[in-house]
Amino acid sequence: MKKLILVFLSWTLLASAPPVLEARLTPKRSVLENGMVLLTSEERALPMITLNLLIKAGSRYDPQGREGLANLAARLLTYGTRSRTALQISEELDFIGAGLSTGCSEDLATVSLTLLKKDLDAGLNLLADVLTASVFPPEEIDRQKKSVIASIRARDEEPGAIAQTKFLEALFPGSPYGRPVEGTEGAVERMERAELVEFHGRFYRPNRAILAVVGDVSHQEITERLAKVFQSWDRGGAAEEPVPSASPGPANSIRIQKNLTQANIIIGHEGVPRSHPDYYAIQVMDYILGGGGFSSRLMDSVRNERGLAYSVYSMFDAGKYVGTFQVTMQTKNESADEAIRIAIEEIRRIREQRVGEEELQAAKDYLIGSFPLRFDTNRRLAGFFAQVEFFELGLDYPDRYPEMIRKVSREDVLSAAKRYLQPEKLIVVVVANQEKTGIKK
Amino acid sequence: MRFWFFFFSLLVPAFLSLPVQAQTSQIQDVMLENGLKVLLLENHKSPSVTFQVWYRVGSRNEEDGKSGLSHFLEHMMFKGTPKVGPEEYSRIVAKNGGRSNAFTSTDHTVYFATMSREKIGIAVDLEADRMANALLDGSYFEPEKKVIMEERRLRTEDSPVSSLAEVTAAVAYTVHSYRRPVVGWMQDVENLTREDLRRHYQTYYAPNNAFIVVAGDFSTQEILARIKTAFGKIPRGPVAPKVKIEEPPQSGERRVILKKEAELPFLLIYYHVPNLHSPDSFALDLLTVVLAGGRSSRLYQDLVYKRQIARSVDSDYDGLSVDPSVFSVTAQVMPEKDPLEVERAIYDLLERVKSEPVGERELEKAKNQVEASFVFGQDSIFGQAMRIGQYESVAGWRLLDSYLAGIRKVTAADILKVAKQYLDTDRRTVGTLIPIKEKKQ
Numbered sequence: 001m002k003k004l005i006l007v008f009l010s011w012t013l014l015a016s017a018p019p020v021l022e023a024r025l026t027p028k029r030s031v032l033e034n035g036m037v038l039l040t041s042e043e044r045a046l047p048m049i050t051l052n053l054l055i056k057a058g059s060r061y062d063p064q065g066r067e068g069l070a071n072l073a074a075r076l077l078t079y080g081t082r083s084r085t086a087l088q089i090s091e092e093l094d095f096i097g098a099g100l101s102t103g104c105s106e107d108l109a110t111v112s113l114t115l116l117k118k119d120l121d122a123g124l125n126l127l128a129d130v131l132t133a134s135v136f137p138p139e140e141i142d143r144q145k146k147s148v149i150a151s152i153r154a155r156d157e158e159p160g161a162i163a164q165t166k167f168l169e170a171l172f173p174g175s176p177y178g179r180p181v182e183g184t185e186g187a188v189e190r191m192e193r194a195e196l197v198e199f200h201g202r203f204y205r206p207n208r209a210i211l212a213v214v215g216d217v218s219h220q221e222i223t224e225r226l227a228k229v230f231q232s233w234d235r236g237g238a239a240e241e242p243v244p245s246a247s248p249g250p251a252n253s254i255r256i257q258k259n260l261t262q263a264n265i266i267i268g269h270e271g272v273p274r275s276h277p278d279y280y281a282i283q284v285m286d287y288i289l290g291g292g293g294f295s296s297r298l299m300d301s302v303r304n305e306r307g308l309a310y311s312v313y314s315m316f317d318a319g320k321y322v323g324t325f326q327v328t329m330q331t332k333n334e335s336a337d338e339a340i341r342i343a344i345e346e347i348r349r350i351r352e353q354r355v356g357e358e359e360l361q362a363a364k365d366y367l368i369g370s371f372p373l374r375f376d377t378n379r380r381l382a383g384f385f386a387q388v389e390f391f392e393l394g395l396d397y398p399d400r401y402p403e404m405i406r407k408v409s410r411e412d413v414l415s416a417a418k419r420y421l422q423p424e425k426l427i428v429v430v431v432a433n434q435e436k437t438g439i440k441k
Numbered sequence: 442m443r444f445w446f447f448f449f450s451l452l453v454p455a456f457l458s459l460p461v462q463a464q465t466s467q468i469q470d471v472m473l474e475n476g477l478k479v480l481l482l483e484n485h486k487s488p489s490v491t492f493q494v495w496y497r498v499g500s501r502n503e504e505d506g507k508s509g510l511s512h513f514l515e516h517m518m519f520k521g522t523p524k525v526g527p528e529e530y531s532r533i534v535a536k537n538g539g540r541s542n543a544f545t546s547t548d549h550t551v552y553f554a555t556m557s558r559e560k561i562g563i564a565v566d567l568e569a570d571r572m573a574n575a576l577l578d579g580s581y582f583e584p585e586k587k588v589i590m591e592e593r594r595l596r597t598e599d600s601p602v603s604s605l606a607e608v609t610a611a612v613a614y615t616v617h618s619y620r621r622p623v624v625g626w627m628q629d630v631e632n633l634t635r636e637d638l639r640r641h642y643q644t645y646y647a648p649n650n651a652f653i654v655v656a657g658d659f660s661t662q663e664i665l666a667r668i669k670t671a672f673g674k675i676p677r678g679p680v681a682p683k684v685k686i687e688e689p690p691q692s693g694e695r696r697v698i699l700k701k702e703a704e705l706p707f708l709l710i711y712y713h714v715p716n717l718h719s720p721d722s723f724a725l726d727l728l729t730v731v732l733a734g735g736r737s738s739r740l741y742q743d744l745v746y747k748r749q750i751a752r753s754v755d756s757d758y759d760g761l762s763v764d765p766s767v768f769s770v771t772a773q774v775m776p777e778k779d780p781l782e783v784e785r786a787i788y789d790l791l792e793r794v795k796s797e798p799v800g801e802r803e804l805e806k807a808k809n810q811v812e813a814s815f816v817f818g819q820d821s822i823f824g825q826a827m828r829i830g831q832y833e834s835v836a837g838w839r840l841l842d843s844y845l846a847g848i849r850k851v852t853a854a855d856i857l858k859v860a861k862q863y864l865d866t867d868r869r870t871v872g873t874l875i876p877i878k879e880k881k882q
Binding site: 024043045046047048050086087090091093094095096097098099114115116143146147149150151153154156157159257258259260261262292293294295300303304305306307308309310311330331332361362365366368369370371372373375376377378379 | 484485486487488489519527528531532535536537538539540555556557560581583584585586587588589590591592594595598599601702703704705734735736737738742746749752773775776802805806809810811812813814816817819820821822876879
C-alpha cells in the first residue's frame with residue numbers, strides 16, 4: 001500500500017510541477033487488483049502497441065534433476081489452451097500480423113506481444129489465454145521436447161555459446177545460474193506433463209508479474225481491458241522461494257577442443273548484482289576497460305594496435321541476485337595466448353593506475369549523453385520499464401542516473417577496479433583447435 | 442555485410458496501412474550542386490537523429506582477385522584524416538552521447554551515427570571530412586588487414602551456415618559479382634594493397650556517387666544548412682564506372698554440398714528472380730509470407746510442426762538489390778533426419794503453390810502480416826532510414842509510395858503466376874550442409 005501512495009504522488013507531481021527531465025522515460029505505474037504491476041507510456045506516433053510481460057518463473061525455480069522445466073513451460077504457453085489449439089493460436093496471431101513470443105532466463109520468463117492498435121482486443125484475449133489457460137497437450141509436449149533438444153544440439157555448433165556455457169558452469173558450479181536455461185537433453189526427455197502443469201499453476205501468477213505497455217493506448221484504457229481479460233487470474237499463495245546459492249568457483253583454465261580457425265575466449269569471474277552500491281562506478285570503469293566499444297582500452301590494444309581480434313569487449317552483467325564479469329574475444333588459434341596475455345595486462349593496468357581525467361570524462365559523457373537515446377523504440381521503452389521495476393530502481397531512476405554517473409571520480413574508478421577485478425580469480429575458457437594454440441596447460 | 446539484406450527485407454517488405462502511408466510523402470529530397478542527394482524525414486517520436494551516408498559501391502563493383510576491397514575500405518575510413526586522428530571518429534561521436542558504425546553490402550557502403558538533435562551536426566562534419574580527406578594508410582594498414590581476416594574467420598570460416606551460404610552463392614552466380622562474398626576471399630584480402638584502397642576511394646567516394654539519409658528528431662532547415670556547409674564544398678568526382686554484368690539465364694539445377702563439422706544439416710535453395718523493378722516483386726514478397734510467414738505458414742506447419750523434420754524454415758525474397766537476385770527457401774534439419782527428405786517436402790509444397798491458387802483468407806492473412814510488419818518497422822528511426830536508403834539505392838525512394846498499391850493489387854492468380862514462372866527446377870541452386878564429426882586427434 002505504501003508503494004502505491006508514493007507512486008500516486010509522483011504522478012501528481014509530474015502533472016503539476018515543471019516537467020521532469022526525462023518524462024518520456026517515466027511510465028505510469030499501478031498495481032492491479034490481482035497483484036500484477038502495470039507500467040504504461042503513451043506513444044501515439046504509430047498505431048501500434050507493444051506489451052512486455054516479465055514473470056518470476058525462470059529456470060532458478062527448476063526442481064533438482066528437472067533442469068529445463070521452466071524453459072519448456074514457457075515455450076509451451078502458446079501451444080494449446082482450454083479453448084484454442086496450437087494451430088488456432090498461430091492462425092489468429094498471423095491473421096492480425098501480430099508477434100507473440102515467449103522466452104525464459106534464470107530469473108524470469110517473458111511474454112511479449114506487438115500488435116496494431118485495432119487488434120488490441122483480439123491480442124489481449126490471446127495473451128490472457130496463453131498465460132492463464134495453457135493446457136500442455138501431450139503431443140505438443142513431445143514436439144517441444146524434440147525442439148529443445150535440437151536447439152541444445154544447435155548450440156554446440158556455436159563456439160561462442162559453448163564458451164559461455166562452460167564459463168558459467170565453472171563460475172557458479174551447482175547453481176541454477178551456472179547451468180543452461182534449456183537444461184540437459186536427458187532432463188528434458190524425462191519431463192512429464194504433470195510437472196509442467198504444476199509449475200505453471202504455481203509460478204504463473206499475476207502477483208509475480210510485471211507488464212509494461214507502450215504505444216497507442218492510455219493507462220486507463222489498458223487497465224480496464226486488462227481487468228476484464230485477466231478476471232479469472234488469481235494470485236498465487238506460494239511463498240517467495242529463497243534465492244538459490246551461487247558461490248563462485250575457483251580460478252580455472254578450461255580448454256575445449258574444436259576444429260576451428262579461431263579460439264573463442266572468455267576470461268572472467270564473479271561480478272556484482274544490480275543493487276550493488278558500487279554498480280555505477282563499476283560501469284564507468286568497465287566502459288574504459290572494454291565496455292566502451294571503439295573507445296575502450298581493450299579494443300585499442302587487442303584490435304587496433306595488434307590486429308588480434310575483430311570483436312573484443314568486457315562486461316559486468318548484473319542480474320538481480322548474481323553478476324558476472326567477463327572479457328569475450330575471438331582470435332586465430334595461434335594468437336590465443338598473446339590475446340589472453342594482453343587482456344589480462346589491461347585488467348592489471350586499470351587496477352594499478354588511475355585512469356586519465358579525459359578518459360574518465362569521455363566515459364561519463366557517453367553514459368549520460370546516450371542514456372535517453374538508448375530507448376528510441378517502443379520495444380526498448382517497454383523492456384526498460386519492466387527492468388526498472390524488476391530491479392526496483394524506482395520511477396525516478398532516469399532522473400537520478402546522470403547524477404550517479406557524474407559523481408564517479410578517478411579514485412572511485414580505481415577502487416572499483418581494485419575491488420571488483422580480481423586477476424587471481426580468473427576463469428579462462430578457450431574453445432579452439434588446441435594443438436594450434438600452443439597454450440601450456 | 443549481406444545479412445543486412447535478409448534482415449531488413451523480412452522486417453519491412455511493404456507499405457499497406459493508410460495512416461502510415463503519409464510518412465513517405467514527408468520525405469524531403471534535396472540535390473546539392475555537387476551531385477550529392479539529401480533525403481530527410483523528420484520524425485519526432487523519440488529524441489534521436491540517425492544520419493547516414495550511402496556510397497553506391499559494394500562487392501558488386503569489385504573484380505576477381507580484389508574481393509573484399511569495399512569492405513576493407515570501410516574499415517580504413519575510421520583511420521582518420523589530417524584533422525581527425527585514427528579511431529577518433531568513433532570516440533568523438535561517443536563522447537557526445539552518440540553511437541556510430543558502418544557496414545558494407547553487395548551494393549553499398551553505409552556510414553551512420555545516431556545522436557541527439559543538438560549533437561548530430563558533429564557527425565555531419567566528420568562524415569564530410571572523411572568523404573574528401575581520408576588518409577587510409579599509415580601504420581594501421583597491416584593490423585587492420587589482420588582484423589578483417591579475424592572478422593572473416595568469425596563470421597564465415599567457423600560458422601557452418603555462413604560457409605554454406607558463401608559457397609552456394611558462388612555457384613548460383615557464374616558471371617555476376619554477387620558470386621563473391623562481401624568480406625572477400627581470405628587470399629584476396631591478404632593480397633590487397635594500400636594502392637588498391639586508394640584507387641577504390643578515389644573512384645567511388647565522391648558526392649555524386651553518394652546520398653545522405655537523415656531521419657528523426659531534427660529541423661530540416663537547420664540540418665540542411667549544416668549539410669550544405671560541410672558537404673557543399675566537396676568537388677564532384679569523376680563518374681564511377683558502371684557495372685555491366687548480367688548473369689546469363691541458368692539452364693539446369695546446380696547442387697553444392699559442404700561437409701563441415703556441425704551439429705545439424707542445413708538446406709539452402711535459391712531461385713533466380715528479378716528485383717523490385719519488376720511488377721512481379723509484390724507477388725514474390727507475398728509468396729514468402731505464404732510459405733514461411735509465421736507459425737501458421739505452409740512450410741512451418743508441414744515441416745516444423747506436423748512432420749518435425751525441420752527445426753526452422755524460412756523464405757526470403759531479396760528484391761532490394763541493385764541487380765536481380767534470388768528467392769530463397771532455407772531449412773535447418775532436425776537431428777537424425779535426412780536433408781533429402783526435407784528437400785523433397787519443400788518441393789512438394791512449392792509444387793502446390795505452382796499448381797493451385799492460394800485461398801482468399803490465406804492471401805488476406807499474408808497482406809495483413811506485411812501491413813503490420815511495415816508499421817512495426819517504423820518504430821525504429823534507424824530502420825526507417827535504412828529502408829529509404831535501400832529503395833533509393835535500387836530504384837529511387839519514390840517507389841516506396843507505389844509499393845502500397847502494388848501489394849494491395851496482388852491476386853491469388855498473380856502469386857500462382859510468379860510461383861510457376863520463377864520456382865523453376867532448372868533455375869534452382871541447392872546447397873546442403875552435411876555435418877561431419879571431428880576426427881579424434
